[in-house]
Amino acid sequence: MLDFLSAGASGAGAPGWFNFLPLVGMVLIFWFLIIRPQMKRQKEHQQKITGIRKNDKVVTAGGLVGKVMKVDDDYADVEIAQGVKVKIVKSTISDVIEPGSKPAND
Numbered sequence: 001m002l003d004f005l006s007a008g009a010s011g012a013g014a015p016g017w018f019n020f021l022p023l024v025g026m027v028l029i030f031w032f033l034i035i036r037p038q039m040k041r042q043k044e045h046q047q048k049i050t051g052i053r054k055n056d057k058v059v060t061a062g063g064l065v066g067k068v069m070k071v072d073d074d075y076a077d078v079e080i081a082q083g084v085k086v087k088i089v090k091s092t093i094s095d096v097i098e099p100g101s102k103p104a105n106d
Contacts (some may be wrong), residue, residue: 048096052076057097060088065097 038087051056054069058078076093079085 049090049093052090052093052096058093059095059097061092061094067076 001101032051041058050062052068052071054071056069058068058076059065060078064078064086065080065088069079069085070077071090074090076090077085077087
């Protein structure tokens with residue numbers, strides 16, 4: 001067996017940095033499996049939200065589907081039914097429906 005892994009009569013133990021190797025490995029696993037993909041999704045969502053224009057169909061975080069009538073820096077006016085307009089915070093928009101896509105209930 002390796003000399004520094006076995007604790008012999010001479011008192012030689014594993015180096016101090018050797019104890020931190022599993023911790024470093026776990027941090028790397030969390031980074032590549034959890035943190036990095038979440039940051040990528042967040043960046044894509046932010047680009048999608050900043051690219052919203054008039055007449056885009058959007059879905060809010062509350063599940064409302066509507067058409068964008070006006071866009072400001074922080075807010076958007078969305079028509080959720082004929083003649084029913086609401087002002088929503090742009091960050092609560094969860095998705096932009098692509099033109100030509102089929103609605104879920106049809």
